[in-house]
Amino acid sequence: MPEYRRILLDGAAVQVVREDDELVAGDGRRVKAEDAHHLPPVVPSKVVAVHLNHRSRVDEFRIDLAPTPTYFHKPTSALNSHKGAVVRPEGCKWLNYEGEVAIVIGKTARNISPAEAGEYIAGYTVANDYGLHDFRDTDAGSMLRVKGSDTLCPLGPGLVTDWDFHDKYLRTYVNGEVVQDGSTAEMEWDMHYLVADIARTITLYPGDVLLSGTPANSRPVQPGDVVEVEVEGLGRLTNHIVTGPTPIRSDVGAQPTESEEVRSTALGGDWEFRGIRPPRRG
Incomplete structure (x- = not known):
């Protein structure tokens, strides 16, 4: 490949x-x-990410999965690369890894079917959809600062073409220890479905990236940690965590918080999607 x-x-x-x-x-x-x-192996005009897709993650949050996916947007200023430093701003403490597969668009896509979507995909790469949960209380559900702060979207090492996404393992390591161990087989919606779904109303251009979801056990990392995401057939994306040189400004905007929701989400609780999907009963 x-x-x-x-x-x-x-x-x-x-x-x-x-x-x-x-x-x-x-x-x-x-x-x-x-x-x-x-x-970064590609230069996208936009990065779109699905909230929940892996069954292990759904079970971890103890919720019911909706019949169709929901999404959020990561600005391109969040892009980072293989071996790049991921910055946890001074004054923040809840920075979580999320190992994922990234879909890269190869030609302009609009109003296509899932059966056609494969023709519009250039290839795939590895992603780590970092989340700065300290801002979860202040983002009003947009995930803008949680997922879109600078350096929080590493992609790489490379773009692999002709990759079959079926039944491939996905593992995340922190300092050499396996912390996420999932598979594309546990995804509710496959790569073709995600592309076709977004392209119904949003034109996808060559280079655009769709992040396809993470398995269970996203947890916080600390400055000095080395985080690697390995996807079968796509390689291993490596990054290290550093502390930002200056604290979050206190003279403007909402400040980082450490509420029950922040802590529960960062540590694997069931707060993240309340209000989007009903909690599981029984």
Whole structure:
């Protein structure tokens, strides 16, 4: 399966192809993959993420899954790359990892069926849909700052084409220990469904990214932690957590909070989707 990456090579953003442990530019220049300065493998006009899709995550929150998915938006300013630093702002403490598969659009898609959607997908990459839950109380359900703050959308290492998304494992590691262990087989809605659903009313352009959901056991990480997301056939995305150099400004806007909802969501409780889906009874 071909894998394309974007790296900073002699000061320029360059697309390269992976050949074993080397990355090869169109002009023949080569660099060791482990030595390369990686960039996000695609340049999207938008990043759309599904709230809930993995059955293990639904069970963890002890809720009923709605008959159709809901979504939120991550601004492109949140983009990050393989080996990039993920910033937890000073004064915040509830930064959670969420290992995911990212769908990358290959050609303009609008009003297509799930059966047609595969023709509009360029390929797939690995994502970590970080959430800064300290702002959950103040985002009024939009997830804008929770999921859209700077550096909270690492993608990579590369874009893999001709990847079959069925029955592939997805694992997240923190400091080498497995903390999420899921599979695309537990997804309620597959990649083609998600693309077709969004494209009913939102035009998807080449490079646009859809995040397809995370398995159970999203938990907080700390500065100094190394977080890796591995997807079978797509590779391993590695990032490290750092503290922001300055605290959240206190002279404007709502401040980080540590409510029951914040703590419950960050630690795997059942608050996150109340008001969107009814809690499970019995």
